[in-house]
Amino acid sequence: MTNSIDDLEKAECILVIGSNTTEGHPIVGLRIKKAVMKNDCRLIVAEPRHIRLCYYADQWLRHRPGTDVALLNGMMNVILSEGLADEEFIRERTEGFEEFRKVVEQYPPERAAEICGVEAEEIRRAARTFARASSAAIVYAMGITQHTTGVDNVLSLANLAMLTGNLGKEGAGVNPLRGQNNVQGACDMGALPNVFTGYQPVSDPQVRKKFEKAWGVDYLPGNPGLTIMEMVDAVLRGEVKVLYIMGENPLLSDPDIRHLKEALEKVDFLVVQDIFLTETARYADVVLPAASFAEKEGTFTNTDRRVQRVRKAVEPPGEAREDSWIIAQVASRLGYEMGDVSAPAVMEEIASLTPSYAGISYRRLEELGELRWPCPSPDHPGTPILHVDKFTRGKGRFSPVEYKPPAEEPDADYPLVLTTGRLLHHYHTGSMTRRVKPLNELVPENRVWMNPEDAKRLGVAAGEEVAVESRRGAIRVRARVTEKVPPGVVFIPFHFGESPANALTNPALDPVAKIPEYKVASVRIVTGEAMESLEYVTV
Amino acid sequence: MEQVRLNIDGVDVVTTPDRTILEAAREAGIRIPSLCYDQRMDPFGACRICIVEVEGARGLLPACATRVTDGMVVRTNTEELRRIRRTIVELLLSDHPRDCMTCESAGNCELQDLAYEYGVKETRFPGEEHHYEALADNPLIERDYTKCVLCGRCIRICREVQGVGVYDFVNRGFEAVPGTPYNRPLTETPCEFCGQCVSTCPTGAIISIPSKGKGRPWQVEKVRTTCPYCGCGCQIDLHVRDGEIIEVSSPVMVGPGQGNLCVKGRYGYAFVHHPDRLTTPLVRKDGELVPASWEEALGMVAERIRGAMDDKGPDAVAFLSSARCTNEENYLLQKLARAVVGTNNVDHCARL
Incomplete structure (x- = not known):
């Protein structure tokens, strides 16, 4: 997030797009509700599904899945043509405006409406509400990023924020909600194929030199490595022989399960380090038992860049050990001694090598409870709002973005759009929440949500078991008939191993971010006897 | 913001005019007892426990709902105030079970604390008492109206903070309780099972079922940590007794959540102690994963990584x-x- 969670209460307008906030990020959801209920903030929800935030919204824009760029370009077209843009901000703080304007001019609201399915007048109204607010915040999540146009979608949101001068001030900003406790931290720590900690590129010889010196090695590779989806393909091509997975369950979380299963079966040697024998771990050659969050010291970095402590409360069961100990043991057996891997010592090393974390230490965290990066020195208070006087790169760059359709569109064979996501009571692949009895009692099994119109046409009754089939595979799941999804769209949560939504999803990637298109795939519903002849994907 | 000066119990306090007397007093380290107050919500002024004397004011004022003004002179603990508070507690106890020995909330009960502070052992007002059946219509939240003091905190937190509004007062007069629409079970309301009502209930009227009978507040160690679920980063306290997490709470006004939690953060902890937890390394032998020593497992991992590196x-x-x-x-x-x-x-x- 460019701004902080607390800051959302100060917004005069909030655009929530591609985020089912009250279920995916319930506590951020509370802040948005508070802004609306107490501070008369005007909420615009852009979302194909009817989500709880719609009850609090000034406007609900029900656009078709995968048409975010068209919707946003339409809004920006209105802002430009009605003279609502923040010209001073554009002049002083940005560049590339003219090329951007040329593209946006091609998207009058009528054309945008045709693509995204929201009426032109509604697009105009949303554009005016957003642009006229003295501070307007954008909140988004995976509904924006999990597309083959994920990067385009995010660039469009950045365009909207810059066009209306909503960056670098209170109650504004471009605010992605990170889906997992420490996904921000894992990125910050360089658990990415192209960067070291703090997004220092592996391709930069100066950076490499710094890390080589600090780590006492002669050579660090400068060519970016493989992303998760590329690793799977590299295994299938026989290029990757050993796969070492710590605390992840890709078999349920990756798109196109059948493809991933092939890779897990093919890889020469699979190591899984986890707290449970997950669906993925069942394929492992060696399983290493790890400590849970309650059994170790450390830090997580949350969605608004807040570094906070994790503290040990109980002992790990049996012989389970902290991941840090396990990693150091593996390193040692490969001839490298990591030395003191206690959490405060490792944070000291991180701070010494990472400008944005340089001022973060356990001593300060004990004292202050939290520090928000960038925190470049030990006396720096942390940074709640990014880009206040200038952007990281100097001027903010407008990006001309054209609408591109999703990789797979409905056709005669697969006429429905599948979109996937989360439920309030469960988390990710369910390895934790499905083992919490009361949570699993409240929501014990999966459902495919379909509109009553589709259900009627297909002759599906509420609660009936049906098959959902895509070009990648098929699953069995009961139907939830609800107007919360529009006609032509079905929704399946991905928490459930017994009816895994990701058996169906499309592994097509965004060309830059390499993120798969979980939010749009084409499927069909199969009922009755025809279900028997299908081959189902199991994990 | 401009500053105001006031005097509370002889202590000069400087604060801002948006503060209430209760907030200003707490900031200055002066405790005014309360019952229907929770920092997370707007003041309600229902219980009258926080009444104070303000020089020049007509009558006694609720500290939670009275803003400070410049030059205000406040007394919070006079003989008169103590007498009135004592009477309020007696009235509350006239229709409240005195089963603290087995009550889930003993040690974490604001009514119990008030009775203790004001030395109320018996009530002078015997009369009709309620005896409701506890409602456990779901796996997480139990409601027992017998212990309800009608402070409205559950109603308000659900409406004001959660924005859901599952509860409201139903019935009238002596029969009033915070109920659900048509007394439906919580599973048939829009309840999100966040347990915010549990977190604010000052007595044992609303409790968490998974923590029942697991331990008293003075038997647990609280460990402050960060929630392991979504990216919000809420601060949580793990309540640990004999090596087991028996409850999760969130410190009020601390961190991104400010004391609020969702269903996963508050109730999603039992996986830590699940029997499925891996307790030993496993290695594949003849196609089966079988227990192994760390030495064997780590040796195998290193050897295979080394092998792949050397080979390719x-x-x-x-x-x-x-x-x-x-x-x-x-x-x-x-x-x-x-x-x-x-x-x-x-x-x-x-x-x-």
Whole structure:
């Protein structure tokens, strides 16, 4: 997030797009509700599904899945043509405006409406509400990023924020909600194929030199490595022989399960380090038992860049050990001694090598409870709002973005759009929440949500078991008939191993971010006897 | 913002005019007892426990709902105030079970604390008493109106903070209780099972079922940590007794959540002690995963990584790190990949 969670209460307008906030990020959801209920903030929800935030919204824009760029370009077209843009901000703080304007001019609201399915007048109204607010915040999540146009979608949101001068001030900003406790931290720590900690590129010889010196090695590779989806393909091509997975369950979380299963079966040697024998771990050659969050010291970095402590409360069961100990043991057996891997010592090393974390230490965290990066020195208070006087790169760059359709569109064979996501009571692949009895009692099994119109046409009754089939595979799941999804769209949560939504999803990637298109795939519903002849994907 | 000066119990206090007497007093370290007050919500002024004397004011004023003004002189603990508070507590206890010995909330009960502070052992007002059946119509939240003091905190937190509004007062007069629409079970209301009502209930009227009978507040150690679920980063206290987490709460006004939690944060902890937890390394022998020693398992991992490196180079090894693990662990894993193995093949599920 460019701004902080607390800051959302100060917004005069909030655009929530591609985020089912009250279920995916319930506590951020509370802040948005508070802004609306107490501070008369005007909420615009852009979302194909009817989500709880719609009850609090000034406007609900029900656009078709995968048409975010068209919707946003339409809004920006209105802002430009009605003279609502923040010209001073554009002049002083940005560049590339003219090329951007040329593209946006091609998207009058009528054309945008045709693509995204929201009426032109509604697009105009949303554009005016957003642009006229003295501070307007954008909140988004995976509904924006999990597309083959994920990067385009995010660039469009950045365009909207810059066009209306909503960056670098209170109650504004471009605010992605990170889906997992420490996904921000894992990125910050360089658990990415192209960067070291703090997004220092592996391709930069100066950076490499710094890390080589600090780590006492002669050579660090400068060519970016493989992303998760590329690793799977590299295994299938026989290029990757050993796969070492710590605390992840890709078999349920990756798109196109059948493809991933092939890779897990093919890889020469699979190591899984986890707290449970997950669906993925069942394929492992060696399983290493790890400590849970309650059994170790450390830090997580949350969605608004807040570094906070994790503290040990109980002992790990049996012989389970902290991941840090396990990693150091593996390193040692490969001839490298990591030395003191206690959490405060490792944070000291991180701070010494990472400008944005340089001022973060356990001593300060004990004292202050939290520090928000960038925190470049030990006396720096942390940074709640990014880009206040200038952007990281100097001027903010407008990006001309054209609408591109999703990789797979409905056709005669697969006429429905599948979109996937989360439920309030469960988390990710369910390895934790499905083992919490009361949570699993409240929501014990999966459902495919379909509109009553589709259900009627297909002759599906509420609660009936049906098959959902895509070009990648098929699953069995009961139907939830609800107007919360529009006609032509079905929704399946991905928490459930017994009816895994990701058996169906499309592994097509965004060309830059390499993120798969979980939010749009084409499927069909199969009922009755025809279900028997299908081959189902199991994990 | 402009500043106001006032005097509370002889102490000069400087604060801002948006504060109430109760807030100003707490900031100055002066405790005014309360019952229907919770910092997370607007003041309600229902219980009258926080009444104070203000010089020049007509009558006594509720400290929770009275804003400070410049030059105000406030007394919070006079004989008169103590007498009135004592009477209020007696009235409350006239229709409240005195089963503190077995009550789930003993030690964490604001009514019990008030009775203790004001020395109320018996009530002078015997009369009709309620005896409701406890409602456990769901796996998480139990409601027992017998212990309700009608402070409205559950109603208000659900409406004001959660924005849901499952509860409201139903019935009238002596029969009034905070109920659900048509007394439906919580599972048939829009309840999100966040347990915010549990967190604010000052007595044992609303409690968490999974924590029932597991331990008293003075028997647990509270460990402050960060929630392991979504990216909000709420601060939580794990209540630990004999090596087991028996409850989760959130410190009020601390961290991103400010004391509020969702159903996963408050109730999603039992996986830590689940019998499915891995307790020993496993290695595959004759197609089966069987228990092994750390020595054997780690030796095998190192040997196979070394083998792949020697055979096809470091890029034949790939690592998936974890958005669940700590910063320090993620740092170490990418260091293992880059410095030890010599590959940039390290990623995690940021995109998934």
